[in-house]
Amino acid sequence: MKSVLITGGSRGIGASAALQCARRGMAVVLTYNERADAAQAVMQRIEAEGGHAAVLKLDVADSNGFIPFVGKLREILQERWQHGTLDGLVNNAGFGLFNPIETVTEEQFDGLFNVHLKGPFFLTQALLPLLADGASIVNLTSATTRVATAGVAPYAAFKGGLEVLTRYMAKEFGPRRIRVNAVSPGAIRTGLGGGLDEEFEALLAAQTALGRIGEADDVGQVIAGLLSADQGWVNAQSIEVSGGYQV
Numbered sequence: 001m002k003s004v005l006i007t008g009g010s011r012g013i014g015a016s017a018a019l020q021c022a023r024r025g026m027a028v029v030l031t032y033n034e035r036a037d038a039a040q041a042v043m044q045r046i047e048a049e050g051g052h053a054a055v056l057k058l059d060v061a062d063s064n065g066f067i068p069f070v071g072k073l074r075e076i077l078q079e080r081w082q083h084g085t086l087d088g089l090v091n092n093a094g095f096g097l098f099n100p101i102e103t104v105t106e107e108q109f110d111g112l113f114n115v116h117l118k119g120p121f122f123l124t125q126a127l128l129p130l131l132a133d134g135a136s137i138v139n140l141t142s143a144t145t146r147v148a149t150a151g152v153a154p155y156a157a158f159k160g161g162l163e164v165l166t167r168y169m170a171k172e173f174g175p176r177r178i179r180v181n182a183v184s185p186g187a188i189r190t191g192l193g194g195g196l197d198e199e200f201e202a203l204l205a206a207q208t209a210l211g212r213i214g215e216a217d218d219v220g221q222v223i224a225g226l227l228s229a230d231q232g233w234v235n236a237q238s239i240e241v242s243g244g245y246q247v
Helices: 012-023 036-048 063-081 106-127 153-176 198-206 216-227
Strands: 003-006 027-032 052-057 086-091 131-140 179-185 238-241
Touching (some): 003 012, 012 036, 012 216, 027 036, 036 052, 086 106, 106 153, 179 216
């Protein structure tokens, strides 16, 4: 049984990815930072469907906690599933901030950087000894790296950095047959950044070829597919999952 780690798995795209992976027979470890109750609810739903899951706390913004976290993860894999390695990693944890460049503070800038670029870099580094040869990594980026959207400049810039990092990871991890891809969601109905009001949702839907905004499962299914053997020849790609946003 394959095992995967999904950061920020307590809600939205992360929760959907966890459920989709479990339905494909993978054992899932999902992390949370503040919402332990929500993470437990996702785990219970997976187990109610006959799947396997565990929950761990992780602050992706605090790289000092990564080595202890890896130790706890190793223990869970051994105790729960007698599994010594990790077969998949989804760098999904994140948060949104809507602020024009002229009002962004250094604290806000650093917070976004730590979670969306520094965190995935050093967490992946810390997990490398635990990742099995032939594993798969999926980094969550954003369609805002392609379509400039006023108010999200730092967020989009760091997601753009993560897209570049994805290709470098694929290159450097290639000798171990570890695939690394990025999934770039468009407008998705989640709680990120406070969610979408009806007027803004209608505007985004009108700009999308398929005439609606996305749901978390639209992205979760793609993530689970990339972690499976079915997509074993897809590597170093950034895949936009947006229904055709501003084509």
